[in-house]
Amino acid sequence: MAHETGKVNVAILAMPEIAASTIYGMYDLFASVGRDWPFLVKGAFGPSRMRPYVVSAGSEGFRAVNDVWIQPDFALDDCPAPAIVCVPDLFIAPGESCAGRYEAEVAWLRKCHGAGAMLASACSGTLLLAEAGLLNGLDATTHWAYSDALGAHYPAVRVHAERALVLNGAEHRIVMGGGGTSWQDVTLYLIGRFVGLKEAMEVAKTYLIDWHETGQQPFAALLRAKQGQDALIAECQEWAGTHYAEPSPVAAMTRLSGLPERSFVRRFGKATGLSPLDYIHALRLEEAKQMLEIEDLSVEAIANEVGYEDASFFGRLFRRKVGLTPAQYRRRFGSLRRALRG
Secondary structure, three states: OEOOOOOEEEEEEOOOOEOHHHHHHHHHHHHHOOOHHHHHHHOOOOOOOEEEEEEEOOOOOEEOOOOOEEOOOEEHHHOOOOOEEEEOOEOOOOOOOOOOOOHHHHHHHHHHHHOOOEEEEEHHHHHHHHHOOOOOOOEEOOOHHHHHHHHHHOOOOEEOOOOOEEEEOHHHOEEEEOOOOHHHHHHHHHHHHHOOHHHHHHHHHHHOOOOOOOOOHHHOOOOOOOOOOOHHHHHHHHHHHHHOOOOOHHHHHHHHHOOOHHHHHHHHHHHHOOOHHHHHHHHHHHHHHHHHHHOOOOHHHHHHHOOOOOHHHHHHHHHHHHOOOHHHHHHHHOHHHHHHHO
């Protein structure tokens, strides 16, 4: 499915709920293939090897969710046949269903996939592929904030929130990126697959793009518990928010609730989706992550500050939940603090 010039056709799907930065970021990288590297090393542009274009349900322009004006190149019904279709991130509330909201786009995605096109999603754009029924029985990834919703609304999909990139489907014609800037990984993968590894590396070097090999686990907020309608449990959550570092916080929450221990654990899990102990660990580790980003305290001191007397246990728990050791996390995410200090 190449244009008559031999370029690889890439359709980038646009809707009002999509951020313009992802649309045009993808557009720029695809358009640069074969063109920009020769300019940097030889002083003259080369011929572009890919032909990106923006498509939407209609040909009329509209404002994206971040208030940038989007002018589609084509409507879905009259766009050139794509070899690749990209679905950028959708800005719908985590947990909100997109069922029935994008019927024209979903039908078009099914049609393109049936015609042999490669489908690619970035971040929460995976929800649209799931809505199209194209991920049933398959592994998938999405932004960590949407992973629970993906699993809840589409139980036939196997969700791997920790992975930055997932490739599967018939002939491996579906690729999904997890976090917000995973569209860069997706784009590089597609360039490498459809044009060549050399060209993908040239684009990466031109734009200084790093491959997110560690996945998105270190970026994720560990605490995604529900704040439900159970007033008693909500009171316990509020207490835990400021007392998580105290000794035996689960026992203290149980006393605060006035419930028998088993009843409290069952009711807490139903209201939040987490056990009381997992909830406390998540609170402590989120605070530890912030301290590692901005403080100079030792790892042992941070462990004590958030409620762990055993620093080695803290380190093992942090590595299991975050995917990096505390020291690795500090090196990766403390760079902004170091830069601001000059």
